[in-house]
Amino acid sequence: MTPRTPILDEDDAPALFAAQDLSVVFDTRRHGKRTRLRAVDDVSFALRQGETLAVVGESGSGKSTLARGALRLLPSAGGHLYLRGKEITGLRGRALREQRRGMQMVFQDPYSSLDPSSTVVNLVGEPLTVHDRLTGHARRRRVAELLDQVGLPPSAVDRYVHEFSGGQRQRIAIARAIAIDPALVVLDEAVSALDVSTQNQILELLAELQRRKDLSYLFISHNLAVVRWVADRTAVMYLGRFVEVGPSERVHHHPAHPYTRALLSAMPVPDPVVQKQRRRIVLAGDPPDPLDVVTGCPFRTRCPDAMDVCAVQAPEPAPVEGGGWAACHLVPLTGAASRPRTDVTPTMEEIPCRPASPAASSTTRST
Ligand SMILES: Nc1ncnc2c1ncn2[C@@H]1O[C@H](COP(=O)(O)OP(=O)(O)OP(=O)(O)O)[C@@H](O)[C@H]1O
Numbered sequence: 293m294t295p296r297t298p299i300l301d302e303d304d305a306p307a308l309f310a311a312q313d314l315s316v317v318f319d320t321r322r323h324g325k326r327t328r329l330r331a332v333d334d335v336s337f338a339l340r341q342g343e344t345l346a347v348v349g350e351s352g353s354g355k356s357t358l359a360r361g362a363l364r365l366l367p368s369a370g371g372h373l374y375l376r377g378k379e380i381t382g383l384r385g386r387a388l389r390e391q392r393r394g395m396q397m398v399f400q401d402p403y404s405s406l407d408p409s410s411t412v413v414n415l416v417g418e419p420l421t422v423h424d425r426l427t428g429h430a431r432r433r434r435v436a437e438l439l440d441q442v443g444l445p446p447s448a449v450d451r452y453v454h455e456f457s458g459g460q461r462q463r464i465a466i467a468r469a470i471a472i473d474p475a476l477v478v479l480d481e482a483v484s485a486l487d488v489s490t491q492n493q494i495l496e497l498l499a500e501l502q503r504r505k506d507l508s509y510l511f512i513s514h515n516l517a518v519v520r521w522v523a524d525r526t527a528v529m530y531l532g533r534f535v536e537v538g539p540s541e542r543v544h545h546h547p548a549h550p551y552t553r554a555l556l557s558a559m560p561v562p563d564p565v566v567q568k569q570r571r572r573i574v575l576a577g578d579p580p581d582p583l584d585v586v587t588g589c590p591f592r593t594r595c596p597d598a599m600d601v602c603a604v605q606a607p608e609p610a611p612v613e614g615g616g617w618a619a620c621h622l623v624p625l626t627g628a629a630s631r632p633r634t635d636v637t638p639t640m641e642e643i644p645c646r647p648a649s650p651a652a653s654s655t656t657r658s659t
C-alpha cells in the first residue's frame with residue numbers, strides 16, 4: 293500500500309511523530325497449534341510537538357504493544373513510522389540508534405523497570421554515555437542537573453535506586469528518559485502504581501517538563517479521569533484498534549462510540565447524588581479472545597446498541613462533531629457526524645484509521 297506521507301499538521305509541518313497503519317503480530321500457540329495474534333491492527337495516529345495523546349482501553353487491548361511497536365522496540369508486521377517527517381520504519385543499527393534518542397519510554401512499575409542495585413548516576417547517566425559519550429565529572433554534573441529538573445537533590449547522585457520510594461523512583465525514571473533530550477516520551481501507565489497524591493506530583497512534574505522542553509507525550513492509562521486532565525486528545529483502543537479519537541474534552545463529555553460510553557459510565561463520580569442518578573452501561577462479558585475471528589465490528593459481541601449491519605460490515609471511521617472520529621455504524625445515523633472536510637489535507641485529528649481487514653466485510657483476528 294502507498295503510504296500517505298508525510299503526515300502534515302495545519303501549518304503544513306510534518307507531525308513530530310506519526311504511525312500509519314501500524315500492525316504488531318505475536319507468534320503464539322493455541323490448543324498446541326502455532327498461530328498469530330494481531331495485538332495491534334492497522335493503527336494510525338500522529339502527534340504534534342508539545343502535544344499529549346492519551347491511549348485508553350481495557351487490559352489486553354494492545355496499548356503497551358502499540359507503544360513498543362511505535363518506538364521500534366518490537367518488530368512491526370506492517371505500517372510506517374515517522375519521526376520529524378523522516379521514515380524510521382526500516383532503519384537498522386546506527387541510523388536506528390540515532391533516531392531512538394528522540395523517543396524514550398517510562399514504564400509503570402519503577403520497582404521492576406529500574407535496577408535497584410544501580411546507583412542513580414549510573415542509571416540516569418547510562419544514556420548520556422551511550423549517546424553522548426559523556427563520562428566522569430561531565431556526566432555527574434549533567435545527572436545532578438537532571439535530578440534538579442525532576443525535583444530530586446543533587447545528593448541523590450551516589451545513592452542506590454533501592455533507597456528511594458516509588459514516587460522518587462519514577463522521578464529517576466523520568467530523569468533517565470529526558471537525559472538525552474528526546475522529543476517524544478511514551479508514558480506507559482507511568483503513574484498508575486503510585487498513590488493519588490504522588491500521582492498528582494508526578495503529573496505536575498510531567499506537565500512542567502512538557503512546557504519547558506516542548507515534549508510530546510504518548511500517555512497510556514486505564515484512568516479516564518487522569519487522561520481528561522493531561523491529554524489534548526484521547527484515543528480509545530479496543531482489541532488492537534483505535535475505535536474513537538478526539539479532543540479529550542469532547543471524548544469525555546460527548547463520547548461517540550458505545551465502547552467509550554461504557555468506559556466512561558464505569559468511572560466513579562465524586563458526587564454521590566450524580567453517581568446514583570447515572571445510567572451505568574454494563575458490558576456483557578469479557579472482550580473476545582484476540583485469537584478468535586470476529587466478523588464485522590469487533591465490539592459488536594458486547595455492544596448494547598448492536599444492529600444487524602454490525603455483524604457483517606466493519607464500520608468506517610466517521611467524523612464526529614466537536615472533533616475526531618469514531619468507528620461505529622451509529623455515528624453517521626445519529627447525526628453525531630459532521631460532514632467530512634474535503635478541501636484540505638487531513639489535519640492531525642482527521643488522520644483516518646482504515647477498517648481492520650483488507651475486505652471491509654469481516655475482521656480477522658487470527659492469521
Ligand atoms: N510477548 C507476547 N507474546 C504473545 N502475546 C502477547 C505478548 N505481549 C502481549 N501479548 C498479547 O497482546 C495483547 C495486547 O497486550 P498488551 O500488553 O499490549 O495490552 P495492554 O493494553 O497494554 O494491557 P494492560 O492494560 O494490561 O497493560 C494481549 O492479548 C496480550 O496477551
Ligand SMILES: [Mg+2]
Nearest residue numbers: 355356357480
Ligand atoms: Mg500494558
